[in-house]
Structure formats: C-alpha cells, structure tokens
Amino acid sequence: MNIKKITGKIKKITDLSKTAKEISIVLSEPLEFIPGSFVNVFFDINGEKVRRAYSISSSSNDHESITLSIRLSPTGTVTPIFWGRDMVGENIELMGPLGLNTVNKMNQDKIYLFAFGIGIGVVKSIADYFTNIKKVDSLTIISGSRSEEEILYNEYFKQLSDNHKNVSFSNVVSRGTPESNIRVGYIQDFIGDYDFNDSDIYVCGQEKACNDLVAKVDSLGHTNCNFFIEGFH
Numbered sequence: 358m359n360i361k362k363i364t365g366k367i368k369k370i371t372d373l374s375k376t377a378k379e380i381s382i383v384l385s386e387p388l389e390f391i392p393g394s395f396v397n398v399f400f401d402i403n404g405e406k407v408r409r410a411y412s413i414s415s416s417s418n419d420h421e422s423i424t425l426s427i428r429l430s431p432t433g434t435v436t437p438i439f440w441g442r443d444m445v446g447e448n449i450e451l452m453g454p455l456g457l458n459t460v461n462k463m464n465q466d467k468i469y470l471f472a473f474g475i476g477i478g479v480v481k482s483i484a485d486y487f488t489n490i491k492k493v494d495s496l497t498i499i500s501g502s503r504s505e506e507e508i509l510y511n512e513y514f515k516q517l518s519d520n521h522k523n524v525s526f527s528n529v530v531s532r533g534t535p536e537s538n539i540r541v542g543y544i545q546d547f548i549g550d551y552d553f554n555d556s557d558i559y560v561c562g563q564e565k566a567c568n569d570l571v572a573k574v575d576s577l578g579h580t581n582c583n584f585f586i587e588g589f590h
C-alpha cells in the first residue's frame with residue numbers, strides 16, 4: 358500500500374459513549390488500506406504540529422472516506438479538542454496507511470479478535486473484512502469495556518453475529534452492576550475454554566491489557582498460533 362500524506366475534511370462526529378467519539382472524514386483523494394491499518398493525524402496546537410496515531414475503524418471497501426474511533430484522554434493534548442469544540446467542517450492532515458498488524462497476514466481459518474476499550478474500533482474494520490471480503494470458519498470477538506455505558510458498537514457486532522453463523526460476539530465489563538447479565542472481569546478471565554491451536558489472535562487496546570491477555574493465552578498452551586498485538590500508548 359502506498360503511504361500518502363493527504364487532507365481530510367471532518368464530515369461528521371458521532372458520540373459512541375461519554376468518552377468515545379467516531380470521527381468521519383472525507384478524503385481529498387482515495388486511500389486504499391488493509392484492515393488493521395492506522396493513520397497519523399497532524400494537528401496545529403498553539404503553533405506547534407502535533408502527531409497522533411489512530412486506527413481506521415471503517416470498511417476497507419470505502420476508499421473515499423474513513424472513520425476513526427477516539428477515546429478521550431482528559432489530560433491529553435489532542436483528544437480534549439474533540440470534546441471542546443465542534444470540529445465538523447475542519448480540515449486535518451493525515452498520513453497513511455501505516456501498521457504491521459493487518460489482515461493480509463492472518464491466514465488461519467480460526468480468528469480471535471480481542472479488543473480492550475477503544476480498540477474495538479479497528480476490530481470493527483477487521484470483522485468487516487472477515488465477514489464481507491474473506492470468509493473464515495470461525496470468528497470469535499470479545500470486547501472488554503470499563504462499564505456497560507462504555508460498550509461501543511454493540512449493535513453492529515450483535516447484528517454481525519446474528520447474521521453470520523461462524524461469528525460469535527460477547528462483552529466483558531470490568532465494573533458491572535448486579536442488575537446486568539454482562540460478564541464482569543477482564544477478557545482473559547473468560548477464554549479458558551477456547552482452542553487456540555491453529556489460530557490467529559488479534560489483540561488491541563492499552564499495552565498492559567494486551568500483554569496480560571497474551572500471557573494468559575500462552576499459559577493455556579497452543580501450537581501454530583500467531584499473535585497480532587496492537588498496543589496503544
């Protein structure tokens with residue numbers, strides 16, 4: 358894929374939860390990307406150019422526009438801007454596609470996609486690929502969120518598993534409520550029954566969470582299993 362520096366116009370911003378937004382960007386020229394890719398986004402902040410990486414959360418079938426799914430870091434430099442003013446109509450500079458953990462390297466017929474927090478954004482793009490572009494025998498998706506209110510893209514994934522027999526989707530929350538029937542804990546607390554032999558495992562989210570999950574998979578034992586770890590930092 359050609360890495361390009363292009364301009365994008367923010368077309369729409371959708372609240373996914375109190376702390377997550379989906380940014381829809383129309384591109385100045387078509388961008389081909391492989392699901393799992395990210396772009397670098399450049400912002401002018403107080404006369405300084407600041408760069409941040411964001412994974413593409415939209416389908417790779419659309420080359421004219423992309424979405425980025427962004428979580429607020431309240432004390433961060435860039436993300437509070439999206440909560441502070443309406444950025445619809447503004448132009449931003451992008452560079453991409455970038456990244457090594459892309460679906461063209463996932464060749465097994467058994468795929469696991471584990472997403473912590475906002476990592477579910479790129480998993481949405483990858484799941485689109487494995488349901489609309491390349492079929493696999495089984496696609497298991499688990500989303501780990503802080504609380505029920507912070508579960509993102511739930512309807513999208515529920516529909517995906519309703520419409521595809523080979524797709525399973527479930528949520529785990531680290532802080533649950535007694536009324537809810539959603540499993541409480543971390544993703545790695547609920548993977549003991551999976552068969553990880555001959556599988557590709559994609560893990561995305563905060564680096565520590567990703568590493569803890571991979572350690573749990575390793576402790577369960579597996580052969581011919583490939584990890585694709587996209588740790589946000």
Ligand SMILES: Cc1cc2nc3c(=O)[nH]c(=O)nc-3n(C[C@H](O)[C@H](O)[C@H](O)COP(=O)(O)OP(=O)(O)OC[C@H]3O[C@@H](n4cnc5c(N)ncnc54)[C@H](O)[C@@H]3O)c2cc1C
Nearest residue numbers: 409410411412426427428430432433434435436475589590
């Ligand atoms: C490959 C990749 C893909 C990514 N994809 C996504 C994505 O899809 N969605 C997403 O939301 N994020 C993603 N990220 C993370 C994203 O790039 C930003 O890091 C994130 O949005 C925070 O940016 P910020 O400018 O708001 O915060 P930053 O200014 O970068 O600060 C982040 C945190 O670090 C703290 N901090 C800053 N400086 C210091 C310091 N000197 N000492 C101690 N603490 C400090 C801040 O207080 C804040 O809590 C990705 C990162 C990578 C590497």
